[in-house]
Amino acid sequence: MKINMMAAAMLLGVSFAAANVQAAELKFPKGEGAFSWSALEKFAADHTDLKGQTLTIWGPWREGGDQEMFQSVLAYFEDATGVTVKYGSSENYEQQAQIDAAAGSSANVTILPQPGLLADMASKGYLTPLSDALKARVEAENAAGASFVSLGTYNDKAGKAEFYAVPYKSDLKSLVWYSPDNFTDAGYAVPQTYEELKTLTEKMVADGNTPWCIGLGSGGATGWPATDWVEDIMLRINTPEDYDAWVKNDLKFNDPKVIAALDEFGWFAKNDKNVDGGVAAVGTTDFRESPLGLFSVPPKCYMHHQASFIPSFFPKDTKLGTDANFFYFPQSSEHDLGKPVLGAGTLAVVTKDSPAAQAFVDFLLNPISNEVWMAQSGFLSTLKAANVDTYANETLKGEGSILLNATTFRFDGSDLMPGAIGAGSFWTGMVDFVGGKSAKDVGDEIQASWDAIK
Amino acid sequence: MTAVAEPAVLTDAPAKPYRSSWRKRLNAGRVITHVLLLLLVALWTLPTVGLLVSSLRDKDQLAVSGWWTALRPSESLGVTRIGTAADQVAKDGHFVISGNVFGADTNKQLGGFGLTNSTPGQTPPGGTMPMSDGGTLTVAANGAFAWTSDTQFTHTRGPRVFYLAEIAPRFTLDNYYEVLTSNGVWRSFINSFTVTIPATIIPILIAAFAAYALAWMRFPFRGFIVALVVGLLVVPLQMSLIPLLTLYNQLAQLFGAENGKTYQGIWLAHTAFGLPLAIYLLRNYMVGLPKEIMESARIDGASHFKIFTGMVLPLSFPALASFSIFQFLWVWNDLLVAMVFLGAQQDKLVLTGKLVSLLGSRGNNWEILTAGAFITIVVPLIVFFALQRYFVRGLLAGSVK
């Protein structure tokens, strides 16, 4: 029996291995288009001594999604240096990264979207500090460079602040997606202020339409989409300084300012008429299925608040700009707080030092590493040298300009908070909040869990 | 493996003859028995049937109607954007933009069409509607449309056409095709076999010897070791991951390997994690073997080693087979241990890991979910049905004293 299976396995292996050869072709031929090829040439000239080395990378991009994009970027690195890159990821990549770090089998470079987690890893001595020269480059070559330096600076085991993480790939969170045709047909206009957004919501309900699709489901991470809502609202009704204090818990989670933000979110989500499927559906609808309501006939909803990555989950033939578009989750007119923008992004750290790892971190600051992905899909770059003409479409360009025109930029708060809060009680709290608990109770509970880890 | 598989040993403890006496009592009670069992079996099978049916359905229907409606035609509302001025052709003095509202889809029938969200089925198939960009639109029952105008089209934004479509029930293997042709699935199949087969075979002998000692030999601490084995059955596996991986990495460093994630490592890990159950099951079984045979063999001067290899091992074949099934199922279906000890790099991904990664970033693709889930189930089911006859008899003769 077993021998037979082995034979069968072997046969399959023979017939399919042939189809499995991965061509490390370059997606865009060198020298063509608006890409910064000269930067790539310079990079190749600077790193000629790496041929034959192997570099392992662990990151969040998985198959069927962004992995192919990232691999197309890696192809240029391999081409320029002769290094062989092995990339891996899994459903629970954050946990895997931590397990590997603890056991000493980390990849050379690890890329994660949570600065909070990286700070934790740095304090346990799992990360290799980066040079001051690199730190200076991150500050000089990125828009809002200083904020990225502080995002990548953590305390090491001895409590000394060091620079560890290079930003690569940003996401814009302050977006509301809608169907321009549906808006036109129903006679709705894109709201310019937060107050107008609320008025529009009421108007849609009065017209007998359902304004919002909100889905918090995300398997083990259920609840996170609501944290984005709350963070965005925090920046609309409170000052950026309050926001910073909040993510550090200097402003308590049950502070009236935070409770007010929770209640604002409740105004949108905890009303059966405001959300598709009613409040009960909010907690269980998968965030990946949620935006589909925009495209159904008749539309199940007219608006969807989600980050810039969400078009990957739109129906396959959706044309961005035509079938779907976004508007900026608008600033408040009552509070004079400028145009705040909430974003997120991934950060690369060296978890097992090697010359190839250092070269790769350097490569991430090279415009080519950004442009190759920008030219394909949802990649927003903060690198000043990256040519905005390489963005694949107008939508991305528009998002890029929101990022560049922001008067206030803040990183996703739940990713900055300690894991037990930002990936734990905050999520659970939001699920409970939508499930019927009051903002006060939820705030108290999250604060209590924060006190318990101090 | 082959040594114990001689046909002669399969006939040990012959199954009891069919209980004809029960049969004679054919009455209302028997009918109830049939109905009751049928009901229970239906309850147990229904969820899996749902998955099977879903995996064979068209992916557009999968997420919009229940699987139990698969045989009925379903109605759905849809929208499509028809061409812009760039798509027009001049024909007989008219300008025409044509195509099909269903795209390449052929199992849909038009129930009606319209130009707004609120009136999707307003005009019957074959009917004509005036368009705001000029000219008239007609859509045939098969979805083919023609937008005709006397003047040249100039619009740059294609208007939307809404329609009511009847979708004929359709079963397809497309979903399986999609999963099976995705890059690296076959490699993952091989990886899963590479992990599972040695990890199933290696523990058998080790456990059998230990079980024999615990069942038939006298020595101090025997009771304690039995209890220890039972206790270890419940150690949460997650606890051992970090200490063991650390150990592996230190060993790897010693031998100059890149890291501790190797097939050897995962075989040994699965062997160890399977041992408590193996020893527990086999010991229970061996304790139940007839005492008299053992004792007479001992009196004849046979050593423990001889008794074990000559009598106990062949007699225990059903129990060994039962354990193999359990171990095979467990290792094949495992995700956690494989991720930690083998890693998730493309060339080392096992099948469960592959499917999770296929779902990972595409959680709303039910067609991949359903077909993928079924593909993971197939191999364990084959193994189970192939070895089932030993299983039913062999599992727990030990406690049936």
Added chain:
Amino acid sequence: MGDVLQQITGAIVAIVVALAACVAYFWGSNWMLDRFLSSRKVTGDAETRRDHLRDSIRPWLFLLPALLFLSVYLVYPVFETLRLSVLDKTGSNFVGFANYAWALSDNNFQRSILNNIMWLIVVPSLATAFGLVIAVLADRLWWGNIAKSLVFMPMAISFVGASVIWRFVYDYRGEGDVQIGLLNAIVTGFGLPPQAWITIPVWNSLFLMIILVWIQTGFAMVILSAALRGIPEETLEAARIDGASDVRIFFDIMIPQIIGTIVVVWTTITIVVLKVFDIIFAMTNGQWDTEVLANFMFKWMFVNFDYGRGSAVAVVIMLAVLPIMIWNIRRANAEQGTR
């Protein structure tokens, strides 16, 4: 291509080498024992002493490989866990019982304990009861084996598969939408509003338990069916001649006869329940008050990376098993006495 063949060859070699090593070890060590401690050339007291010596060494030779594996892969981690449970988050400073104190005061921990107790009562009982009923019914019908195979099938399904299967049962769509979850389709078929099943506290735990019952019943059934076949036919025949009804025979004869097996099945499923993690992790991750100990531990260990607290919870899980261990020690000792 090349590395695939190499990998397969490696696996085959590994099987051969491992089997050869096992045989060589067991046969070789046994041979050496008989050879070097032979009592052939000695007589009298010395002979008896050597006989005894051999007899007391041999069991350990049989056990050695298994004990080595168990020590390295399971016992060592248990001690490591005990050690970590009195250390802080990073495992470097001693904090005494602070982690346990924290656990006892934590809401979610208390919730997990309550839920685990529910799981421990409901799942083993239901799975054993259903398994027994199906085994008894199936043994009386000509299509019994087919029925058993179908009921056993969930045991062979990976968790990836099972979670997908049950999503099609518990799925919820808003009122008025087409339900694609079986349960809601039935409910709305009766004209009642659909429910988001996995979000309704207390009941949702029950819905998750049903999944485990669904999986474990096959296991219980197979073992109990084997036990039922071991009941002497004469006993049943005698009862029938006395005019006992089927139900009476079931309760008064069958159950007492196989009570030992029922206990074993119940114990095994209890152990599975204590380790239950996948179901919760995939379906709710402990939201909506469905937290259980194993998932709670996983969270503190691998999401919050607080090894101290994670380990403390793990120790609690192991403590919960103590009664089962003690019971097994007793049973093992009792058996030893009779032999």
